[in-house]
Amino acid sequence: MSEIVSLDSRRAETGLRLGLLPLTDSAPAIVAHEFGWFAEEGVETELHMEPSWANIADKLAYGLLDAAIILPPLAFAVELGLRGIRQPLLVPCSVSHGGNTVTLSRDLAQKVRHLAQDRTSAQALADCLAGRDEPLPLGIVHAYSSHNLLLRYWLATAGLEAGRDVRLMVVPPARAVEALKSGQIAGFCAGAPWGEVAAREGAGDMVASSDDIWRDAPEKAFAVRARWAEENPEGVKGAVRALARAGRFCDAPENASYTGALLARQRYLDVDSHAVLSSLPGGAIASRNQSRFWRHAATFPWKSHALWFLSQMARWDLVGSTDHAALAERVYRPDIYRAALAPLGVDVPRVDSKVEGAHAAPWQLDAVPHAIPMGPDRFCDGQLFEPGRP
Amino acid sequence: MTLSILLIDSDQIRAKALEEKLSESGFVQVTHAQGGDLARAVEQSRPDLIIVDMALPDRDALEDIRSVSTASPVVMFAGTDDPEFAREAIAAGVCSYNLSGVAYAHIKPIMASAVALFQRYRHVETELAAARALLEERRLIERAKAILMRDRKMTEPEAYRWLQKKAMNEARRLAQIVAEFVAEHEDPRRESKS
Numbered sequence: 001m002s003e004i005v006s007l008d009s010r011r012a013e014t015g016l017r018l019g020l021l022p023l024t025d026s027a028p029a030i031v032a033h034e035f036g037w038f039a040e041e042g043v044e045t046e047l048h049m050e051p052s053w054a055n056i057a058d059k060l061a062y063g064l065l066d067a068a069i070i071l072p073p074l075a076f077a078v079e080l081g082l083r084g085i086r087q088p089l090l091v092p093c094s095v096s097h098g099g100n101t102v103t104l105s106r107d108l109a110q111k112v113r114h115l116a117q118d119r120t121s122a123q124a125l126a127d128c129l130a131g132r133d134e135p136l137p138l139g140i141v142h143a144y145s146s147h148n149l150l151l152r153y154w155l156a157t158a159g160l161e162a163g164r165d166v167r168l169m170v171v172p173p174a175r176a177v178e179a180l181k182s183g184q185i186a187g188f189c190a191g192a193p194w195g196e197v198a199a200r201e202g203a204g205d206m207v208a209s210s211d212d213i214w215r216d217a218p219e220k221a222f223a224v225r226a227r228w229a230e231e232n233p234e235g236v237k238g239a240v241r242a243l244a245r246a247g248r249f250c251d252a253p254e255n256a257s258y259t260g261a262l263l264a265r266q267r268y269l270d271v272d273s274h275a276v277l278s279s280l281p282g283g284a285i286a287s288r289n290q291s292r293f294w295r296h297a298a299t300f301p302w303k304s305h306a307l308w309f310l311s312q313m314a315r316w317d318l319v320g321s322t323d324h325a326a327l328a329e330r331v332y333r334p335d336i337y338r339a340a341l342a343p344l345g346v347d348v349p350r351v352d353s354k355v356e357g358a359h360a361a362p363w364q365l366d367a368v369p370h371a372i373p374m375g376p377d378r379f380c381d382g383q384l385f386e387p388g389r390p
Numbered sequence: 391m392t393l394s395i396l397l398i399d400s401d402q403i404r405a406k407a408l409e410e411k412l413s414e415s416g417f418v419q420v421t422h423a424q425g426g427d428l429a430r431a432v433e434q435s436r437p438d439l440i441i442v443d444m445a446l447p448d449r450d451a452l453e454d455i456r457s458v459s460t461a462s463p464v465v466m467f468a469g470t471d472d473p474e475f476a477r478e479a480i481a482a483g484v485c486s487y488n489l490s491g492v493a494y495a496h497i498k499p500i501m502a503s504a505v506a507l508f509q510r511y512r513h514v515e516t517e518l519a520a521a522r523a524l525l526e527e528r529r530l531i532e533r534a535k536a537i538l539m540r541d542r543k544m545t546e547p548e549a550y551r552w553l554q555k556k557a558m559n560e561a562r563r564l565a566q567i568v569a570e571f572v573a574e575h576e577d578p579r580r581e582s583k584s
Contacts, residue, residue, distance in 0.1 A: 051449070058444075062476060071409065
């Protein structure tokens with residue numbers, strides 16, 4: 001396939017202040033910035049490494065950032081003004097699939113693994129917790145995070161409930177390992193590379209990955225202020241092209257060591273490059289927890305993903321009674337994705353929404369001009385999520 | 391009425407300065423926390439207002455503050471009715487959480503002090519960094535000129551023009567050119583021997 005780069009080299013330069021957190025998922029944005037791919041699309045990016053999700057949300061809300069690599073539930077929280085003032089956002093492309101781990105302290109993880117030989121690891125955890133007086137303190141990266149939703153989903157399959165059996169506390173990803181070591185939490189659900197960092201430091205072990213909860217689960221998205229997108233329609237498409245091109249680069253196993261070294265720099269993640277490497281496609285053999293940045297249509301902003309996040313936010317009382325379909329329609333914008341990439345001959349899905357959780361084996365997604373090979377997408381409880389059905 | 395404030399700032403000097411400034415009014419009681427288990431710090435000191443340094447990742451833990459202050463409303467940026475001020479506060483790197491629903495009028499002067507202080511500190515930091523970069527650039531230019539004068543027997547103006555020309559031809563900044571040039575030509579082992 002040809003390079004994902006627009007042929008029109010004469011375009012006005014547009015400034016884009018892009019917020020990121022120190023996570024493996026930030027790889028495509030960092031690569032696109034460092035390689036000058038945003039600039040080639042006429043978008044002058046300024047990367048802002050932020051220490052917390054709260055900063056990303058506040059800076060987007062008050063217009064101090066134009067865009068961010070964000071947790072989809074947090075994008076909805078900002079869009080709806082659930083945690084401060086409201087700022088309309090658009091999601092013209094997704095950034096990554098998978099990459100999260102449920103990591104428990106070493107002792108607890110060992111017990112869970114031992115019990116999990118004849119049952120699921122969630123059930124094994126439930127058995128470990130039986131008879132405990134106090135709820136087990138577990139860290140999540142933010143209330144409006146995919147981690148909160150995935151972890152609750154996984155716990156619920158074993159009848160475990162937040163508040164009763166576990167106490168969920170917000171611990172920023174870069175602080176999770178420290179909190180686990182100090183005993184403040186007994187485990188956490190966070191994105192790469194922090195599960196791997198915990199394992200390397202002997203603080204904890206992974207008992208489940210996002211793939212174990214929902215195979216190929218959508219993770220980070222690229223969200224841009226609707227106002228910025230309105231003022232810079234070419235800029236948004238250019239940014240999508242640069243991110244897609246970088247996503248394909250980061251997804252190629254042969255580029256893993258390069259991407260790992262780039263991300264490990266002090267200015268970005270500031271961790272051991274081997275920890276980052278293990279979460280990159282091709283970076284480690286037999287790693288159970290790798291992010292996907294391109295394959296399986298990982299950059300396509302599925303409406304069905306938006307609706308799944310909203311349905312789970314509603315399940316745990318994180319969003320009021322809003323019209324989910326209208327909200328997903330307004331925020332997730334596959335039309336922009338198509339307008340940006342279809343003219344370059346990139347394979348783009350024919351539909352905006354699909355049934356989630358229907359495939360136990362690899363399958364082919366109907367796309368133009370060519371079908372896209374997809375991976376299994378089952379939920380751990382075997383449920384189907386059919387958008388539009390309660 | 392005394393307002394109790396929990397101040398969370400990794401910069402101890404700035405925290406101290408802000409505490410002094412706020413205590414002048416005599417209506418506030420300031421407690422410090424430095425990070426770690428912030429939810430617990432909030433539970434213990436039960437502040438009316440939290441002022442936090444946005445450079446701390448722990449700020450995410452405060453998002454969860456609803457779980458510790460059940461009855462009282464949590465207002466981020468007490469002044470949501472003054473978005474320009476909130477914007478200024480965020481830009482300066484300070485964020486506030488109003489826990490007990492104290493009237494905005496009472497909080498605004500406190501926040502204004504915090505914002506002014508953060509802005510001043512940031513200004514000083516940026517100036518310091520710029521001054522350092524400039525000094526380093528001057529040092530490298532002098533060093534590169536000395537190498538050219540020694541190795542290629544150029545005069546000082548010739549050496550400077552040579553560097554300028556190189557920067558022009560390669561369309562790069564002089565600072566980059568001299569940094570590379572010095573790194574290439576300055577082998578510390580050779581120098582120590584000669």
